[in-house]
Amino acid sequence: MNSAEVNLTLEPAADTPRPLVLTPGEDLRGYLLAHLGRAVLFLMTFSSVLAVLLILLFVIVRSLGFLSGYSIVEFLAGRDWRPTADSPVFGSLAIIVGSLYVSFAALVFAVPVGILAAVFLSDILSWQARNIVKPVVEILAAIPSVAYGFFAVLVLAPWMQKHLGLSTGTNALNASLILAVMALPTIISVAEDSISAIGRELREASYSCGATRMETMIKVVIPAAHSGIIAAVVLGMMRAIGETMVVWMASGNATQIPHPWWDVSQSIRTMTATIAGEMGESPEGSEHRGALFAIGVLLLILTFSLNIVSEYFLSRAKKATGKA
Amino acid sequence: MRNAVVGIVMAVLAMGAVAHAQTLQIDGSTTVGPVADAFAEYFKSVQPDLAITVKKTGSGDGAAALVDGRCDIATMSRFMKAEEFQKAVANNVLPVAHVVAMDGVCVAVHPSNPVKALTGDQVRDIYAGKITNWSQVGGSNTPIVVISRDTSSGTYETFESLIMKKTPMGASVEYVNANPQAQSRVRTTAGAIGYVGLGFQEGVKILSIDGILPTRQTVASGTYPVARPLFLFTNGYPKLGSVVHRFVSFYLTEKGQELVEAKGFVPLTNY
Numbered sequence: 001m002n003s004a005e006v007n008l009t010l011e012p013a014a015d016t017p018r019p020l021v022l023t024p025g026e027d028l029r030g031y032l033l034a035h036l037g038r039a040v041l042f043l044m045t046f047s048s049v050l051a052v053l054l055i056l057l058f059v060i061v062r063s064l065g066f067l068s069g070y071s072i073v074e075f076l077a078g079r080d081w082r083p084t085a086d087s088p089v090f091g092s093l094a095i096i097v098g099s100l101y102v103s104f105a106a107l108v109f110a111v112p113v114g115i116l117a118a119v120f121l122s123d124i125l126s127w128q129a130r131n132i133v134k135p136v137v138e139i140l141a142a143i144p145s146v147a148y149g150f151f152a153v154l155v156l157a158p159w160m161q162k163h164l165g166l167s168t169g170t171n172a173l174n175a176s177l178i179l180a181v182m183a184l185p186t187i188i189s190v191a192e193d194s195i196s197a198i199g200r201e202l203r204e205a206s207y208s209c210g211a212t213r214m215e216t217m218i219k220v221v222i223p224a225a226h227s228g229i230i231a232a233v234v235l236g237m238m239r240a241i242g243e244t245m246v247v248w249m250a251s252g253n254a255t256q257i258p259h260p261w262w263d264v265s266q267s268i269r270t271m272t273a274t275i276a277g278e279m280g281e282s283p284e285g286s287e288h289r290g291a292l293f294a295i296g297v298l299l300l301i302l303t304f305s306l307n308i309v310s311e312y313f314l315s316r317a318k319k320a321t322g323k324a
Numbered sequence: 325m326r327n328a329v330v331g332i333v334m335a336v337l338a339m340g341a342v343a344h345a346q347t348l349q350i351d352g353s354t355t356v357g358p359v360a361d362a363f364a365e366y367f368k369s370v371q372p373d374l375a376i377t378v379k380k381t382g383s384g385d386g387a388a389a390l391v392d393g394r395c396d397i398a399t400m401s402r403f404m405k406a407e408e409f410q411k412a413v414a415n416n417v418l419p420v421a422h423v424v425a426m427d428g429v430c431v432a433v434h435p436s437n438p439v440k441a442l443t444g445d446q447v448r449d450i451y452a453g454k455i456t457n458w459s460q461v462g463g464s465n466t467p468i469v470v471i472s473r474d475t476s477s478g479t480y481e482t483f484e485s486l487i488m489k490k491t492p493m494g495a496s497v498e499y500v501n502a503n504p505q506a507q508s509r510v511r512t513t514a515g516a517i518g519y520v521g522l523g524f525q526e527g528v529k530i531l532s533i534d535g536i537l538p539t540r541q542t543v544a545s546g547t548y549p550v551a552r553p554l555f556l557f558t559n560g561y562p563k564l565g566s567v568v569h570r571f572v573s574f575y576l577t578e579k580g581q582e583l584v585e586a587k588g589f590v591p592l593t594n595y
Contacts, residue, residue, distance in 0.1 A: 082492055084475045094495070153505075158512040167515050168469040170498060253474070253499035267498050277501060281384030281476030286407070 059296045066090075066290025075294060081255045081269075083278065083288040090291040094255045096298065098172075098268035102247060103240040105176035105264055106183055110240075111233055113180075114187030118232070119217050121188065122195040123203075134192070141185035145245040152178045152250035166265045168252060173264040175251035179243055183236035190235055194228020194317050195221060227317035234310035238303055244272040253277065271299050346567055351379040352386020352399035353478045354502045355521040356554045359425060360399050362583040363574050367567075374567065380502075383478030384408075390557055391415050396568050398557040401427065401478030401521070422556045424575040425589040428538035429482050429519050429550040432510050432528035439463040441532045444549055447487050450517060453494020458515060471509050471518035474499040482552045483519050519550075523588030544590045554589065 022030070067075070070090060078091020117137070121130055156177070157169025166173075202224055206216040222229065252267025259266065275292050282288040350360050357380035364376040379395075386398035387408045392415070404412070404419055412419050431447055433439060439462055442450075449455045451470055459465045472493060473480040500506050503524045510518040511527040520528070522538060530538060533549055542548040562568035574580040581591040 079495075080492075085492060086490065154508070157509075161513055167467045168498065168513060170509070248501070249505075254496045256495035267496065269499075277474050277499070278476065280388070281382055284388075284411075 056300060059293055059300060063290055063293035063297050065285075066287055066294050069287070070291070075291070079255075079257065081274070083282070083291065088287060090287075090294075092271075092274075092291075092295055092298070094257050095269050095271050095274050095295065097257050098251070099241055099270040099272070099299075099302075101258065101268055102172055102175045102179060102251060102270055103237055105172060106179035106240045107233065107237055109177060109180035110183045110187055110236055114184050114232065114236065115191055115222070115229060117184075117188050118191035118195055118229075119222065121192045123217055123221065134189075137185050137188050140181065141189075145182065145243060146249075148178050148182060149245045149249035152246060157250070160265075164265075168265070168267060170250055170252040170267060171265050172251060172258060172268045175247045175268075175270075176264065178246050178250055179240040182243060182246065183239045186239050187232045187236040190232035191225070191229045194232070195225045197228070197317070198224050224320070225317070227313045227320060231310045231313035231317060234306055234313065238306045238310070241299070241306070242272065242303055244276050248273040248276055271295050275299075346374050348374065348376040348397070348567055348571065349379075349389075349395040350377065350397045350399060351381065351389040351395040352557075353383040353401040353554075354380045354504075355383075355401040355427060355477075355479055355523075356399035356424070356556070358523060358587045359554065359584060359589065360397075360556075362587055363571060363580070366579065366583065367571065367574075382474075382476035382501075383481070384476040387412075387419075387557070390419065390559065391417055393417065393559075396558065397571060400555045400557055401552065402481040403555065404557065417559045419557045419559065420561050422558065422572045422575075423553040423592065424556055424572070424580075425554045425584045425591055426543050427552055427554050427589050428522045428543040428548050429479055429486070429552065430522060430525060430530045430538045431517065431519050431533060431550075432507070432525070432530055433517050434510060434514050435527070435529045436514055437463055437529060439531065440529075441535065444487055444534050447517075447533065448489070448491055451488060451493055451497060452491045453496060466515040469513050469516040470494065470497045471506055471513075471516055472497050472499055473503075473506060473519070474501050477501075479503065479519065479521060483550065486550045486552075521588075522590070525588065540590045544592075 075090055075092055076096070077093050078089060079094050080089045080091045081095060082089045121134060121137075125133060152174050153170065156174050160166050160169040160171075160174060198221060202220060203216055206220040211220065247270045251270060251273065253269045253273055254267035255269050256266065258264070258268060275295055278288070279292055282292060348364075350364070357378060360378045364378050367376060368374055378399075379389075380399075383400040383402050386395070386400050387404055389395040390398035391408065391412045398419075403421065409419060431442065437458065439458065442461060446455065446461055450461070450468055451472065453470075455461060455468065457465060457467055472483070498509075500509055500518075503520050506518045507520050507524045507526070507528060510516045510520075518528075522543065532538075536542050536548050538548045538550070543551045556572050558568060558572060562572060575584060575591065576593060578593075578595045581593045581595055584591040
């Protein structure tokens with residue numbers, strides 16, 4: 001009879017390559033390798049965080065020289081931006097207003113179109129058509145911004161001058177339209193994802209109460225996905241505010257606040273275009289360059305806070321669909 | 325298979341390792357850029373192993389590149405500013421200016437504009453925002469769309485010092501970043517006024533300033549009020565016979581004059 005002998009030797013079994021008991025050397029090596037591996041992966045992850053932090057630090061440090069020597073109130077509230085005059089004036093109000101003006105105008109065009117397109121993509125279009133249309137929409141995001149800029153200056157501007165009778169075609173309206181087209185893929189993607197993430201139960205419950213398709217979409221689905229939609233809009237706004245090439249070419253770069261505030265046919269200048277246009281010629285370490293870095297700090301603060309807002313709404317959306 | 329891939333990568337790297345005999349880096353003004361391009365093309369046709377790179381990012385950028393040692397020749401449509409000079413000397417770079425051509429900054433309007441002449445004061449008032457409608461200077465009743473080059477441009481500096489003379493530019497002045505862009509904006513906008521170099525007159529109408537049209541004679545003699553020299557800056561006087569020296573003295577030859585004229589500027593020689 002086979003006695004159930006317990007194998008007390010220290011050789012490994014025939015099919016396991018690793019010994020069952022480790023020698024001290026192997027044990028130590030395994031410990032070190034495991035922790036070294038963790039450290040390397042941590043460093044790689046941390047290096048991307050570090051890159052962002054270092055950029056923020058670099059921009060802030062370079063702007064401190066200017067901000068300590070120039071009145072901040074004058075910088076934020078002054079309307080004249082004359083860096084190359086004999087007594088330079090750095091008033092960035094018109095520039096900040098220009099950035100926000102163009103971004104909000106872009107959202108006015110992009111948000112209705114984007115949300116309705118997202119609803120269409122997720123609720124109305126058949127699954128096969130959706131699999132074709134959604135990648136096409138995402139291709140819009142891959143077009144280089146300088147191509148949009150060319151289109152704006154060479155095609156859209158003369159068209160505006162001829163058909164809309166505007167005196168100048170490079171104005172806030174031109175820049176807003178192109179920014180709206182650039183922000184659309186972002187808005188549509190994120191909104192569509194959050195609308196699709198709402199389960200069928202909600203829609204079926206609405207239909208079972210006798211609601212029509214339109215009532216379901218507008219009164220049930222969109223409100224249910226409101227966190228994700230708000231996040232989509234905020235991300236679209238981030239894209240619009242950070243865009244440089246298009247506004248540099250298409251907005252006319254006039255340092256003014258549009259006189260009746262709703263007159264979008266006047267030229268404006270944005271923060272990004274100011275930095276891009278004037279960085280090269282400003283002497284290193286001069287007040288002008290410090291002022292440009294200060295504008296960069298403002299831009300970073302704006303985009304970071306928008307990012308935090310969108311993260312908050314996205315996490316609310318995830319929590320909502322987790323519950324549903 | 326793997327050996328084939330390694331072999332291909334090595335071959336590509338080896339091709340990259342073949343160095344050109346000589347390289348020449350030129351950076352700076354968008355106005356002088358076409359002249360440098362024409363010179364570079366001729367030099368390359370005569371000496372094919374020469375690699376000349378001409379960048380056009382603005383006179384200010386060209387000066388900065390020369391000071392940093394990033395280029396051999398800086399093309400500039402204005403003289404170096406005091407700070408640029410001081411920074412250069414602090415970096416052991418001694419800028420030497422070579423005037424290769426004369427340029428006139430032409431005030432341009434849309435071809436359909438009936439206005440043919442303006443005074444320097446009128447141009448100044450238009451750019452300062454005091455005159456806002458073409459009817460105030462003898463044209464039709466259209467608002468004036470004022471177009472200027474951005475502040476890193478030598479054309480802007482020349483215009484500012486010779487016409488604006490310390491008067492600040494108006495708030496609604498639009499800024500573009502290169503001569504071709506200014507030309508295309510004026511060409512496509514009916515109420516526009518802008519200023520371009522002599523070489524960018526195609527498709528727009530050039531006005532006479534204070535009664536003088538920018539032509540070869542008026543620019544070369546300096547009677548046109550907005551005339552300026554175009555410079556090539558080098559670090560010290562280039563060694564005689566070196567490619568840099570040949571490049572900066574090319575304008576003295578007959579072929580150089582031909583190329584300068586072809587680009588629409590006024591040569592300094594008179595063959």
